[in-house]
Amino acid sequence: MKTKKRITIYDIAEKLNITASSVSRALNNSNHVNEATKNLVLKTAAELNYKRNVLASNLRMGKTKTIGVVVPRINQNFFSNVIAGIEDATYQKGYNLIICQSNESRDKEIKCINTLMNQHVDCIVISVSVESDDHSHLKNVLDQGVQLIQFDRVADELETLKVINDNEQASMEAVTHLIEQGYKRIALLEGPQNLNIFRQRKTGYLKALKNFNLPVISELVIENAWTKELGAAATRKLLSLPEPPDAIFASTSDFSALGVLDVAHAMHIKVPSELGILGYANEPFTELTTPSITTIDQFSVNMGKTIANLYFEEMENKEVVVTPKVISIKPELIIRASTRKKR
Amino acid sequence: MKTKKRITIYDIAEKLNITASSVSRALNNSNHVNEATKNLVLKTAAELNYKRNVLASNLRMGKTKTIGVVVPRINQNFFSNVIAGIEDATYQKGYNLIICQSNESRDKEIKCINTLMNQHVDCIVISVSVESDDHSHLKNVLDQGVQLIQFDRVADELETLKVINDNEQASMEAVTHLIEQGYKRIALLEGPQNLNIFRQRKTGYLKALKNFNLPVISELVIENAWTKELGAAATRKLLSLPEPPDAIFASTSDFSALGVLDVAHAMHIKVPSELGILGYANEPFTELTTPSITTIDQFSVNMGKTIANLYFEEMENKEVVVTPKVISIKPELIIRASTRKKR
DNA sequence: TTTGGAATGGCAATCGATTGCATGAATTTA
DNA sequence: TAAATTCATGCAATCGATTGCCATTCCAAA
Structure with missing residues (x-):
């Protein structure tokens, strides 16, 4: 490890017979240096392959x-x-x-x-x-x-x-889309409600239902179903209801939507004719599943x-x-x- | 923005009527300080909510x-x-x-x-x-x-x-698997050969063929097919050959394997019976496609x-x-x- | 000729932490 | 009791860059 000593402003100063202050000013393009010396410093700095020591600079300046x-x-x-x-x-x-x-x-x-x-x-x-x-x-x-x-x-x-x-708006549009496609009993997989994004998505869901005068069916709203596994579990529960949903909005993520899809496949339930599935986040895989999953892109x-x-x-x-x-x-x-x- | 001044070792030193050197030694657990003062310093540092200024430390120590x-x-x-x-x-x-x-x-x-x-x-x-x-x-x-x-x-x-x-080994195992499954004309989508990983994967492919005394058919080896689009293009070319391959090893990535799959679907070629597809990298989507894609996990x-x-x-x-x-x-x-x- | 001001550039302090060397006190050994 | 150690701490330099303040020079205006 032959760590050659790094060039500092003092090296430049010494070579040009000026002080480090002037070198610093030149390098920072201050107007307190003569144009000629500024150019000289810049030239020498380039020649010596000078690199500002950001550690020192950061310390002095207090920003990084x-x-x-x-x-x-x-x-x-x-x-x-x-x-x-x-x-x-x-x-x-x-x-x-x-x-x-x-x-x-x-x-x-x-x-x-x-x-x-x-x-x-x-x-x-x-x-x-x-x-x-x-x-x-x-x-x-x-x-x-x-x-x-x-x-x-x-x-x-x-x-x-x-x-x-705008989670609320997106969620509302998503549910509206489901309604317009003819789905009537739309379940919601919701995420931890301490996170506002999940609250907003729920609000969007509720608003969409309200806009179409659809009732909110509490047994169709499943708390905390935000992973693939939890989504799958929720789906099993939902589909075994006396009156199961005809669509599931996995408002938490595409992963939970994937869990929904897996269970639907396993139970031989046809998607989208018997069950609509809608995810969130536009994960790359959503266009690769069979069927591909409707979702929301967040840019x-x-x-x-x-x-x-x-x-x-x-x-x-x-x-x-x-x-x-x-x-x-x-x-x-x-x-x-x-x-x-x-x- | 009420930026209260940060506590430094000097503040601690002043409060305890010692010098910053001792404070520094205490904080760095040097054995050049009395146990009693060390504890005192540590206690005061905690009380004053002292945080070491890493900028200063980095500058002095030359490491970050x-x-x-x-x-x-x-x-x-x-x-x-x-x-x-x-x-x-x-x-x-x-x-x-x-x-x-x-x-x-x-x-x-x-x-x-x-x-x-x-x-x-x-x-x-x-x-x-x-x-x-x-x-x-x-x-x-x-x-x-x-x-x-x-x-x-x-x-x-x-x-x-x-x-x-171990790209070569993995590649060899992959191709061996294809051969053992009964595929006979195995194409290779190779990546830019200036990258050694792609060279190694090619070597693995060649070795596997050799092990089974299969000929290397040069028209089945496609250069530079390392994106989804390039993989698709390569596949179109391969499948329109007089004697098309019965398997394609997309040694570059799962994305190019995906391109292969897309083209196979579009051309109504059955996977895996008419065409085997093998990717690389175990991207999450590979288990979600229809059919799911055989691939190589890199941990x-x-x-x-x-x-x-x-x-x-x-x-x-x-x-x-x-x-x-x-x-x-x-x-x-x-x-x-x-x-x-x-x- | 004098005065005022602009233009340059040097001096020295500063940003905090670290550390080699020196000092002095306390303790041990001869 | 004197000499030799050990231990704890202080002093001051250092890591490089930045900058307020002061000193000098030079030119222009009065």
């Missing part, structure tokens, strides 16, 4: 051009897409990304936040874990003066920048880019105190075979 | 407890799984992860490496982009004394730590953990100059419907 991202799971399609979007946009501005996963655990989430704060990130982007009810750790971030942007799963009560989907990569750009905008007019900004992205219903009852 | 990861695409299942695995293992050791994506571009890859080097990461983990033939930018990393770990797609000629899959999350642990091992015995270590993970053939010709 780094954004911390906390998601429940990195390897979940929606989240990895959002991250890809963020990376794409931040990269262009010379920002770095530190990624943490909370594994849906409140404890780990808190630790992630602490780590990121210790790293002095300039901004934290988070989609909260399912366990996180109390958001004091997020409040801390704000108190420390660090920018906080929530996305997708957000804590409503915290006044932060937010980038969300996840785009969401990531929006988050990044929101941050940069805020940075630019940081003096102006804006009311907490919320950007809502309208998701799109992707109609596929699993709900095409009418031909 | 940060690992940089460069992958072609964050939101590709294999890579996001590997990242998840790395995160999981590094998190426990208090390390951070900076993630970059090269987007399969050599230019971007170089920029990523530079960024990470500027950030003084302790280690760079990379799976090279398809465009990267010349690896001088990686050599640079080594020259600067930064640990470099390659995985999956590796530059053979660079003497670094490597974590790879991606586990691969990530292996990478992280390899780094930590190396750290511990850094004095010992070990010959560049290569860890090869044996992938597993997942046999599904798309190749079950015999019943």
Whole structure:
């Protein structure tokens, strides 16, 4: 390991017989240096292959051009897409990304936040874990003066920048679609209601029913069916009711919709003629199942880019105190075979 | 933004009427402090909610407890799984992860490496982009004394730590399986041959044919068919041959296998009876297609953990100059419907 | 000729934590 | 009792970059 000593501004200064101050000013394009020396410094810096020591710079400046991202799971399609979007946009501005996963655990989430704060990130982007009810750790971030942007799963009560989907609207459109296809007894698989996205989706479901004067049948609303397994279990229960549903809206995820489909297959129930299935998130696999699954696309990569750009905008007019900004992205219903009852 | 000033070791020192040196020693559990003062410092630090300024520490120490990861695409299942695995293992050791994506571009890859080097990461983990033939930018990393770990797609000629899959073996097993199922004219969709993983998979294919004394039919080997679209195009070409293949090994990815399947469906060719299909990577969707696709699992999350642990091992015995270590993970053939010709 | 101001650039402190060396006290050994 | 150790702590430099303040030079206006 022959670690040759890195070139510093002092090396440049020495070579040019000036002080480090001037070198620094030249490199930062300050107008407190002569144009000639500025060029000289730039030229020498290039020659010596000088690289600014960001560690020193960060310490001095108190900022790191780094954004911390906390998601429940990195390897979940929606989240990895959002991250890809963020990376794409931040990269262009010379920002770095530190990624943490909370594994849906409140404890780990808190630790992630602490780590990121210790790293002095300039901004934290988070989609909260399912366990996180109390958001004091997020409040801390704000108190420390660090920018906080929530996305997708957000804590409503915290006044932060937010980038969300219009879950209610999407859900309403989805259920409306089911009704228009002629489904009459529509079941809802709902997610943990402490997360607002799942509450909103439920609201959309209820509103759609109301719009068409359909009754809300409580036995058709299943709590906490947000994994493939839970979705399957819920479906078994639903389909063995005296009056089973003729459609199931897995408002939690495409994975639970997949559980529904599996059970339907196993019970030889025809989809979509006997049972309509609708998922959420437009996971890649939804167009590959037989039948393909109708679902809702959240424009996840785009969401990531929006988050990044929101941050940069805020940075630019940081003096102006804006009311907490919320950007809502309208998701799109992707109609596929699993709900095409009418031909 | 009421940024209360952070507590530093000087604040603790002042409060206890000692110097910052002693505080630092106490916090670092040095044995150059009295046990009593050490405890006192620890207690006061906790009371004042002291957090070490890692920026300052990093500058002084010249290391950052940060690992940089460069992958072609964050939101590709294999890579996001590997990242998840790395995160999981590094998190426990208090390390951070900076993630970059090269987007399969050599230019971007170089920029990523530079960024990470500027950030003084302790280690760079990379799976090279398809465009990267010349690896001088990686050599640079080594020259600067930064640990470099390659995985999956590796530059053979660079003497670094490597974590790879035994592609040749896996490929051979896959083709052997096809032969044993009774397929006789087995086509190969191969990837860009500048990447060693694709060369190895081809070698495996050739070896399997040889083992069974089957001829290599050059028109059944299609170059550069590594996306869904290219896989589909290749399939159309193959199936319109005077003597078409009875099986296609999409050695590049499950996506190209998906392209094969699509074309087979469109041409009303029965899978697996008339055409066997075999993919690579065990993407989640492969068990959801009709028929489900036989593929090769790479234990991606586990691969990530292996990478992280390899780094930590190396750290511990850094004095010992070990010959560049290569860890090869044996992938597993997942046999599904798309190749079950015999019943 | 004098004065005022702009343009340059140097000095030194600062951002916090770490650490080699020195000092002085306490303890042990001869 | 004197010399030799050990132990605890302080001092000051260091890691590089940044920046407020001051000093000098030079030119233009009065």
